[in-house]
Amino acid sequence: MTSQIVSARWLVTGVSADGQPRVLADAGVLHADGRVLEIADRADLARRHPQVTAVHHARHMLLPGFVxxxxxxxxxxxxxxxxxxxxxxWFASRLSARDVDPYLDTLYGAFDMIASGITCVQHLYPRFSGGLEQMHAGSRRVLDAYRAVGMRASFAYSLREQNRFVYGDDAAFCASLPADAGTALRRHLARSTTTLAEQLALHGRLMKDTRGQDLLRVQLAPANLHWMSDDGLQAVAERARADGVPMHMHLLETPFQREYARRRTGTGAVAHLERLGLLGPDLTLGHAVWLDDADIDRLAHSGTCVCHNCSSNLRLRSGTAPVQALARAGITLGLxxxxxxINDDRDMLQEMRLALRLHGRPGFDAARAPTVGEVLRMATEGGAATTPFKRQIGRLAPGMFFDAVAIDLQAATRPFQDDAIAPVDALLLRAKKEHVDTVYIGGDPVYAGGRFRHVDRDAVLDELAETLSRPLTPAEAERRWLAAATMPHVRAFYDDYPQPD
Ligand SMILES: [Zn+2]
Structure with a gap:
C-alpha cells in the first residue's frame, strides 16, 4: 500500500449543508490506494507517520476536486x-459539426476540465451513428480516453427514441421539407436508428466493461421528454432501479420545451414524470430552467436533484434558472x-463565479443571493450526488476518494489580499485557471505545473489540428448543406408555439 501525505496552507474538507465551507489551516490528508485515510494537522500527521512521503502546498488551498x-x-x-x-x-445547426475521433475528442475535453480543477465528469454522450456494435466501440473509445488521462467519469449514452430533429414526428417533419432536403434528412436519421432495447443493451455492456472500476462508472440518461415515449421512460427507470444506477435527464430547458410538455401531457413535464414514477433522489434534471412553484415543490418533496447549466442557458438563450428558489427549497444542486x-474553455472556477453573480437579486436580504459556499457545494458535493460516485467524492473525508485540487492562492491574490476576506472567498472570487497547480484523482497527481502526467497534451492537440485541417468529407459537406436547407423549416415548425415574452 503506497501512502502519501498531501498538505496545504489551507485545506477545505467540504461545505456543510447550510453553505459554510469547512477550512483547516496547515492541515493535510493521509491517503493510500486512491482513498483518504485521515485528515489532521500537518505537523501532527508528519509526527505520527514519519516514514510516509509528504508533499506540501505552501501557498495553496487544497479543495475537493470539482465535479x-x-x-x-x-x-x-x-x-x-x-x-x-x-x-x-441550434439542434439543427449541430448538423454542421465536423466528425472528430471520440478518443482524441474526449482527451481534449478532459484537458480543459482537469486544468480548471475538475476531477469527475458526468459525460452524457450524444453521438455515434450506426448500430449497437458501433455505439459500443465508440463508447469504449470515450472511456479509454478517460482511463488514459486518469480522470474519473460517469458515462451515459443519451437515450433517444423519437422526435430527433424537432418536437414532432421525424417522418412527418421530413415529409414537410422540400424533396431534396427531406430525402437527405431521412437518410441522415436512418443512420442512427437503434431501438431503445438496443440502447439499453449498450448500457448493459458498458456496465460489464466498467464493473469493479473505481475511475469509470456508467449511469442512464433518458435524453429529454420529447426524445422519449412514456413507455420508454418507465422502462429506463425500471432498468435504473434494477442496476442501482442514477438517471440524468434534460428537462424544461427552454419555453418551447415547456409548451411541448403542456401539449403532450396536459399537466406539465415535472408532474408527468411524477406520475410515471421517475422523480426521486436518483433522478437529476439537467437545466430545469422553466419550472413553476408547484414543480419546485414536487422536486423538493421527492428529493430529485437539479444540475444547473449556467453558461449554456445564457449561450443558447434558454433563460435563467430559478436557482435561488431551488436552493431555498433544499434541492440538491450540481453545476x-x-x-x-461562457468562454468556450470549460473553466469551472469561472462557471462558479458566473452562477454566484447571475443569481444574486437586488435587495439587502442575504437570502436573495447565493453564497460562495453554496456555489462551491454545487461544484463539489452537489454534483457528486448526481453521479454513481455519490458520497465517495465531493468532500475530503476518511474513506472517500482522494480527488482534490491545489490552487495557488498566493499567486491568485498577488500583490495583496486583506485577511478581512475569508481565504475561501478570496479564492472563489479571484483565482483563475492558471492558478490551478496540482490535480489529484484517486491520489494520482494527473496534472501538475501545467503538464499532464499520463498523456502528452501537445501531441493530442497537434493530431486534432492535423486531422481537422483536411477538407470536409462528402458526408460532412452534405450535413452542412442540410443544416442550412432545413433551418427555415425548423424555425417555421415552432410558428404556432407561443413566443417568449
Ligand atoms: Zn446538455
Whole structure:
C-alpha cells in the first residue's frame, strides 16, 4: 500500500449543508490506494507517520476536486462550425459539426476540465451513428480516453427514441421539407436508428466493461421528454432501479420545451414524470430552467436533484434558472458546463463565479443571493450526488476518494489580499485557471505545473489540428448543406408555439 501525505496552507474538507465551507489551516490528508485515510494537522500527521512521503502546498488551498455534472463533447460546437443559437435552432445547426475521433475528442475535453480543477465528469454522450456494435466501440473509445488521462467519469449514452430533429414526428417533419432536403434528412436519421432495447443493451455492456472500476462508472440518461415515449421512460427507470444506477435527464430547458410538455401531457413535464414514477433522489434534471412553484415543490418533496447549466442557458438563450428558489427549497444542486462554458474553455472556477453573480437579486436580504459556499457545494458535493460516485467524492473525508485540487492562492491574490476576506472567498472570487497547480484523482497527481502526467497534451492537440485541417468529407459537406436547407423549416415548425415574452 503506497501512502502519501498531501498538505496545504489551507485545506477545505467540504461545505456543510447550510453553505459554510469547512477550512483547516496547515492541515493535510493521509491517503493510500486512491482513498483518504485521515485528515489532521500537518505537523501532527508528519509526527505520527514519519516514514510516509509528504508533499506540501505552501501557498495553496487544497479543495475537493470539482465535479462537472453535465458534459457532452470535447471540441466545442463553436469550434466545429456550429454557432450559438436558440436551442431548437441550434439542434439543427449541430448538423454542421465536423466528425472528430471520440478518443482524441474526449482527451481534449478532459484537458480543459482537469486544468480548471475538475476531477469527475458526468459525460452524457450524444453521438455515434450506426448500430449497437458501433455505439459500443465508440463508447469504449470515450472511456479509454478517460482511463488514459486518469480522470474519473460517469458515462451515459443519451437515450433517444423519437422526435430527433424537432418536437414532432421525424417522418412527418421530413415529409414537410422540400424533396431534396427531406430525402437527405431521412437518410441522415436512418443512420442512427437503434431501438431503445438496443440502447439499453449498450448500457448493459458498458456496465460489464466498467464493473469493479473505481475511475469509470456508467449511469442512464433518458435524453429529454420529447426524445422519449412514456413507455420508454418507465422502462429506463425500471432498468435504473434494477442496476442501482442514477438517471440524468434534460428537462424544461427552454419555453418551447415547456409548451411541448403542456401539449403532450396536459399537466406539465415535472408532474408527468411524477406520475410515471421517475422523480426521486436518483433522478437529476439537467437545466430545469422553466419550472413553476408547484414543480419546485414536487422536486423538493421527492428529493430529485437539479444540475444547473449556467453558461449554456445564457449561450443558447434558454433563460435563467430559478436557482435561488431551488436552493431555498433544499434541492440538491450540481453545476454543469454542458458544451463549453461562457468562454468556450470549460473553466469551472469561472462557471462558479458566473452562477454566484447571475443569481444574486437586488435587495439587502442575504437570502436573495447565493453564497460562495453554496456555489462551491454545487461544484463539489452537489454534483457528486448526481453521479454513481455519490458520497465517495465531493468532500475530503476518511474513506472517500482522494480527488482534490491545489490552487495557488498566493499567486491568485498577488500583490495583496486583506485577511478581512475569508481565504475561501478570496479564492472563489479571484483565482483563475492558471492558478490551478496540482490535480489529484484517486491520489494520482494527473496534472501538475501545467503538464499532464499520463498523456502528452501537445501531441493530442497537434493530431486534432492535423486531422481537422483536411477538407470536409462528402458526408460532412452534405450535413452542412442540410443544416442550412432545413433551418427555415425548423424555425417555421415552432410558428404556432407561443413566443417568449
Ligand atoms: Zn446538455
Amino acid at each position: 462537472n455534472a453535465h458534459h457532452h463533447v470535447g471540441l466545442t460546437p463553436l469550434a466545429l462550425g456550429s454557432p450559438d443559437l436558440p436551442l431548437e435552432l 454543469g458546463l454542458d458544451e463549453a462554458g
